[in-house]
Each structure stands twice: as C-alpha cells, then as structure tokens.
Amino acid sequence: QVRLVQSGTExxxxxxxxxxxxxxxxxxxxxxxxxxxxxxxxxxLEWMGEIIPVFNKPxxxxxxxGRITISVxxxxxxxxxxxxxxTSEDTAVYYCxxxxxxxxxxxxxxxxxxxxxxx
Amino acid sequence: xxxLTQPPSESVAPGQTARIPCGGxxxxxxxxxxxxxxxxxxxxxxxxxxxxxxxxxxERFSGSNSGNTATLSISRVEAGDEADYYCQVYDGSGDxxxxxxxxxxxxx
Numbered sequence: 001q002v003r004l005v006q007s008g009t010e011x012x013x014x015x016x017x018x019x020x021x022x023x024x025x026x027x028x029x030x031x032x033x034x035x036x037x038x039x040x041x042x043x044x045l046e047w048m049g050e051i052i053p054v055f056n057k058p059x060x061x062x063x064x065x066g067r068i069t070i071s072v073x074x075x076x077x078x079x080x081x082x083x084x085x086x087t088s089e090d091t092a093v094y095y096c097x098x099x100x101x102x103x104x105x106x107x108x109x110x111x112x113x114x115x116x117x118x119x
Numbered sequence: 120x121x122x123l124t125q126p127p128s129e130s131v132a133p134g135q136t137a138r139i140p141c142g143g144x145x146x147x148x149x150x151x152x153x154x155x156x157x158x159x160x161x162x163x164x165x166x167x168x169x170x171x172x173x174x175x176x177x178e179r180f181s182g183s184n185s186g187n188t189a190t191l192s193i194s195r196v197e198a199g200d201e202a203d204y205y206c207q208v209y210d211g212s213g214d215x216x217x218x219x220x221x222x223x224x225x226x227x
Contacts, residue, residue, distance in 0.1 A: 006211035035216070037218075044205065044218060044219070044220045044221040045154075045162070045205055045218040045221070046218070047214060047215070047216040047217070047218065048223075050216075059215055061120075061214045062213060062214055063214075082128065095161055095162075097162075102209065103149075103150045103166075103208075103209035103211075104206075105150075105152040105164050105168070105207075106152070106154075106162075106164060107164050107167075107173060109161040109162060109163070110161065111161055112161050
C-alpha cells in the first residue's frame with residue numbers, strides 16, 4: 001500500500017497563499033488518483049479537488065474553484081495544492097488521499113497538514 | 120448537488136451492535152464508502168462499496184445499502200471503536216465526491 005507523506009504545519013496571514021505537498025512513497029502515484037480534502041476544527045470532511053497524475057488533469061470543488069490549484073510533479077511523485085486569498089475560514093487540517101479513480105474508495109491517506117490563517 | 124445525512128451522534132454499550140445510518144436520495148444505486156476517524160488521526164477506510172472490508176479491518180465491521188439509507192454496523196462494540204464515522208459517495212456531477220456530516224460514536 002502506498003504511503004503518503006504531507007508537508008508540515010503552516011501559519012499564514014489573511015490574503016496570502018499556501019502551497020501544500022503530498023509525496024508518495026516509492027516516488028510514484030502509478031495509475032491512481034490523488035484527492036484533497038480539508039477538515040475545519042470540530043467539523044467534517046470537505047472535498048476540495050482531485051488530480052489524475054498520469055494526465056495531470058485536476059478537477060475542483062465548486063466552493064473553492066478559482067482559489068485553488070492542484071498540480072503534480074510526476075518525476076518526484078509529489079502532488080501539490082495551492083490555496084490563495086486565505087481567510088480564517090481556510091483554517092483546517094488538509095489531507096491528501098489516494099484512490100484507483102472513479103468511484104473507488106480512498107485507501108491511503110496522508111497524515112494531514114494543519115494550516116492556520118491568522119493576523 | 121447530492122446530499123448525505125448522518126446523525127451527529129450515536130451511543131452504544133460495549134458488546135452491543137452499533138448501527139450508523141447514512142441517508143441519500145436513492146443511495147442504493149451508489150457505491151458507499153465508510154471511514155473511521157479517531158481524534159488527531161487521519162481517516163481510515165473500514166468499509167468500501169457498501170459492504171466490503173479492506174484487509175486488516177475486523178469482521179465486526181459490516182455495511183448494507185438499501186433504498187435511501189446505507190448503514191454501517193459494528194457488532195460486539197469495543198471501547199476502541201469510539202470514533203467519528205463518515206460515509207462517502209462518488210456523485211460525478213457538480214462536486215465529484217460527497218461526505219456525510221459524520222457521526223460520533225460513543226461507547227458507554
């Protein structure tokens with residue numbers, strides 16, 4: 001099973017951007033799909049978007065479309081998600097998770113990255 | 120967009136069976152996945168495609184899906200099962216993926 005390792009805690013000012021990373025052990029995502037979700041303090045899981053690394057094709061949730069960019073570096077097996085125009089409502093733990101695509105379940109998750117947005 | 124509804128909390132005594140519902144319009148035609156999340160940890164897949172278990176997940180965890188309700192059942196509940204449980208489906212239109220609001224399972 002692929003292990004996903006995420007980048008460390010971030011503290012950002014309102015209006016700034018943050019770029020998170022998610023690296024696959026073994027250095028490849030193979031044919032899998034990489035998803036991003038977030039969890040605000042005390043809240044549930046919110047899907048943000050996914051990318052098919054083989055095609056470098058992202059799809060975004062409606063709520064955050066235009067404010068996030070998901071990309072992948074196939075040479076290093078690392079996925080990225082950049083969130084811009086941060087507000088306090090973006091304070092959350094951000095997780096990456098892998099699936100086989102389509103309606104398949106997410107069987108590998110990263111450990112999560114805490115992003116705190118505060119002035 | 121598709122909506123999944125879960126009760127915020129459920130309580131069960133040790134050794135009993137917990138049943139956590141997940142409501143959605145005609146959910147029986149969808150593949151429902153269930154995740155367990157303990158405090159400070161990432162979610163873990165416990166049931167996929169409605170009723171299948173990943174390797175390493177105890178047989179005590181099972182799932183069913185009929186009509187407008189999918190259900191995660193946990194038999195012979197243990198203290199270690201206390202966690203938040205989320206259902207998930209692939210919608211494919213609008214937002215691709217939808218999660219239920221989560222159910223906090225308390226073992227009395």
